[in-house]
Amino acid sequence: MFSMGKKRFSVGVALTFLALVHVSFSVPFIVLHGILADCSYDSNGNFAELLRNLSGSPGSCVEVGNGMCDSWVMPLTKQVEIVCEKVKQMEELRQGYNIVGRSQGNLVARGLIEFCDDGPPVYNYISLAGPHAGIYSIPWCTYGEWCNAVNKLIQKDLYTDFVQDHLAPSGYYKITSDMSKYLESCKYLPKLNNEIQSQRNSTYKDRFTSLHNLVLVMFQEDTVIVPKESSWFGFYPDGTKPNLTPLPPPLSAQQTSLYTEDWIGLKTLDVAGKLQFVSVPGKHVEMATPDIIKYVVPLLQNKASSVQRLNRKTKEPLRP
Template structure:
């Protein structure tokens, strides 16, 4: 055989082998309130757990701001819409995420990633996993402050004393931005700067939110059965208080958001793309084995 043909055959085989190698889909993590991208006992640890079980995976842990200290502070006091805008730009500029990624939200990071999906989704989210997310918001705050910084806790209390729907509070206190007052629903619709918007709760619906949301491959909703932090905990499965009540609960399927399909949740559910998981324990309490078995193996171990 001619040497040039032999060389050509070798090159073609080499190219074929490269093209046949599949790349594991990256994973993005977004932490909850009072946490950061990189604490070794929280998100830093989760990043290492995923990397240890999925060889070669790229894991990006969201940092809002330019330092760990700023990241924690911003989790309380940076307008959520500004946080989403920042991540839309960062994800798009990150070459490792160009072909899309799986996303895992921890507590409020859940609805922030959902907002990214609905508003930007470039690059796109494939599987969205939410652990203890407040998808319908909250109506009440826990007795325990999640920050190790007492000054931050006092600042939160002082702002809430001003009124949760005061414009200054809505613009600067993150938990207020996903507060849904079930006893004053009209005020919530009028003044909520974040959660009412991404849930398409107002009369004028955003069709882009719907289109982007139904592009998900899977939506995995994890509820913690003994959660004392998220009030009500049913929000983790898109349930909430019945309008006009702070005691009676509607399931996801009983809410107008689902019935009228404001964001495409019903569409995904009826197509078998919504997975509801629950585990005993308080907020974000789970073992490594549980995470590997229930989240990592079925929903993060996929290729581009």
Template sequence: MKALSKGYNIVGLSQGNLIGRGVVEFCDGGPPVKNFISLGGPHAGTASVPLCGSGIFCILADDLIKSEIYSDYVQAHLAPSGYLKFPNDIPHYLEKCRFLPKLNNEIPEKRNTTYKERFSSLHNLVLIMSENDKVLIPKETSWFGYYPDGAFKPIVPVRQTKLYTEDWIGLKALDEAGRVHFVNVSGGHLGISKSDLKRIIVPFLVDEASVKSIVMPGCLDFHAQSHKITIGNK
């Protein structure tokens, strides 16, 4: 990828943030990622099936999916199952969930220092949380905050989580170096005004003219054009 050889930025939207982090942590020999801007990312997981609703069908579907969420079939066929984390079923989550436990280096006997080294090499990590986000449960997952193991309350702030204090992925190192930016905006999931976009996001994309940007909003399709890659929803 010669066009990205000098490095590039990632802008992640919702679950696209986890794909972007996977690129940073898992890919060998790729060009460096400079700035990672995350809008509404379920970084610590989510405790509810996303994008359904509160109707009776959604309630029934939610209950059905929850009962089988860590089965091999659901893990292989439902993308959000890879980052659903029910605090009252942590042992099952760590054993059967195929994606997030690896991404967050949560499994003690399988922790990979390379993931930590790669993630902590970012120049800037911008974590944007929407104040009225009703899709991510809890919304603080956008900042790596989450529920304690075994309970749905209280919400544990990011700097009190084990992921941070034991620095499983290098988040603490980044933060102590002044390279993590926690941003709170008004609005719902992925809601951000043009003025906030220009004020918060654009400065991290224009600092270096030679650095390209990659937008990761969805999860399925890759389209490459003029050195910009968009992952879109179907």
């Protein structure tokens, strides 16, 4: 009888231990894809699967609208609204989750963190080649007579309501020679980066600084994000004229007003040791598996049991 009771006790302890192990390593993640892509596209579906296999954590690619087409023509504000509603309906994310963003998907990711009211908390956010400070020119086309002509044509109507409402990249295309026009008429990035002094929202900063970890990955051979330092919140100085050759070196994040005046909390995260600036070899979002294992996977293995989850409005602890 004693032996039977001891055996049951041992089984109970083992089951409890296994349950705790499951809970402590079950923080899910989502992947947000870039422009001209969708979740069924091999590089995104396989990437989410790769992260699941390497981390042992559950995760999936979350689609924006109908995918490839909407990623190009749907304004980013609308994309964020769609993804916000999706994550709030995903039961597995209710207690919190991690985000891995790819290219333009990072601007959706940050919108999700800053703008999504009553959404589940985001713990760790890994940004792969995100155009966080904007883009200076269309991808692969910064220099040359033809590129100059194309960029001038785009810039002519870039900040009109029609273009802003029908072309996603227009929401983060920054004409540095006309910053007043950018701040006045660009409908997404100035709000996301809290750049407009009269409209700064402390809630966006509070939500962004609630992250436990932020990893900004820049790709050394990136010619899609121009300048590539935008992946680190760096950009050309205000006043830089379009199609200038040679271009001045981009400002580092730490040299920008966004950082020094801490508009969204980037400096706060940095000072707290929660921010990593990572540079890896490779072209746009072409990340080698060893680098994924080194910089991405550890943050997807975050222990939920060690995290105190708080309601975003009341700041009271959440219950499982």
